[in-house]
Amino acid sequence: MHSIIKIIKYISLINEIYLIILIIVQIKNKELNMKYNFSENSRIIKNKDKVVLGNRENGRWVRISKEVYDILNLGIVNNCSIDELKISLYDDEDREYIGSIYKKLCFIGLIKDKNNKQVLGNKIASFEITHRCNLKCIHCCIDADGIISDKKDLTTQEIKKALDRLIEWNPERIMLSGGEPMLRKDFIEILTYLKKHYNGKIVVSTNGTLINDQNVDILAKSAYQIDISIDGVDEQTCSTVRGAGIFDKVIKSVKLLKNTGFEKITLSMVVADKNKGLEDRFNKLNEDLGTRAIIRGFSAVGRGKDNKVYFSDLGEDEVYISDKYLNNDYDKPIRMCNCSAGKRELFVSYNGDIYPCPSFIKSSYLLGNILSINKIEELPSFKNKNISEYDLLDMLNLKNYNNCKKCKVNLFCWTCPGSLEGLKDNKLGIENKCKKIKPVLYKRVWGERI
DSSP states (O other): OHHHHHHHHHHHHHHHHHHHHHHHHHHHHHHHTOBOEEOTTEEEEEETTEEEEEETTTOOEEEEEHHHHHHHHHHHHTTOBHHHHHHTSSSHHHHHHHHHHHHHHHHTTSEEOTTOOOOOOOOEEEEEOOSBOSOOOTTOTTOOBOSSOSSOOOOHHHHHHHHHHHHHHOOSEEEEESSOGGGSTTHHHHHHHHHHHOOSEEEEEEOSTTOOTTTHHHHHHHOSEEEEEOOOSSHHHHHHHHOTTHHHHHHHHHHHHHHTTOOOEEEEEEEOTTTGGGHHHHHHHHHHHTOEEEEEEOOOOGGGGTTGGGTOOOOTTOOOOOHHHHSTTOOSOOOOOOOOBTTTEEEEOTTSEEESSGGGOSGGGOOEEGGGOSOGGGSHHHHOHHHHTTOGGGGGSOTTOGGGTTOTTTTTSOSSHHHHHTTTTOHHHHHHHHHHHHHHHHHHHHSSOO
């Protein structure tokens, strides 16, 4: 009798195990048969027998055949999983190829399913801790004030409170900028406070003239990267833009930093048609110093509006495009226009006002003040529909540009919305840029001439 009871118990246990296994198999099968779709950030351009799929969030894109696109789209229309779709294909070679394309599209966030949700890039924040500067550069895009200014900076405690808000937001990188951030008497206190409470990358954006023997060690110890503007390759070229004696001061600062063992230093230079011939010499200067060269395109904003003549001979309706970019030998990857400003990128001004990024410091783009909120997530751009719909990429949906609607490279012609901001009301300027870059983009995007 006891043996029979034991057998019954064993049978019951086996049944329970079988049911558990059955449930696990069903779950696994369900996972294998998850439906998929194109992500909300994907954009599609069709051209003859080819299709470009691009991600407006990260700028990455691929070109595939229209046939492959139609097959993937068929799976979406019929609410299939990728496995169900592959079963319907002709042979193993087709199934393997579609599977590899599917994985690639998932990887760059163009297709999503339950296991392949898009992972957004890390957040970054820039903090203009003062609007004052000890230089008067002729191209300053924010038209920074002098050492004496009626614009009141935040106090040390207010700066720390603002930093606490940014730290809680947990960006990958926080940049301290200005004006000239090192002009603040409490700069070292601010820097060390940030270093103590923040585990991310601290970047200091400076003109490099205030780095000295007394502060170089703590600067090198606290910063992950130091970005220095120099705008020249020697005393003559630098002094035209930034003032006499600045070039030698910057070179001395770079050497001071290098002597501490600090290596992550960038030197930047603004370039347009009049000084483009300096690019190779600037790259060589950085190579000799062991720094990284950053070349920025000139923008006629801030003080640059009144001093354009120093950088460019082009008319108001002409746009400078680098000869290197237009050259057939240009081999750097291009990206679809993308933007994280106001979502994963924020700029905090000297008075605590928050803007999407340094390219959009206008009242119409004001998101709030960092001292008036408890968390970054409380900003209207995270909560308020009307503000979130201002999405800077909406400026590039081209509905306002009739000539662009049917263009097959219309999602590639602006590196970011900031480059369009100063030109959006200049129809002739947009046409001039289009004339220059459309043939080049067409070849790079579609692999054929226009």
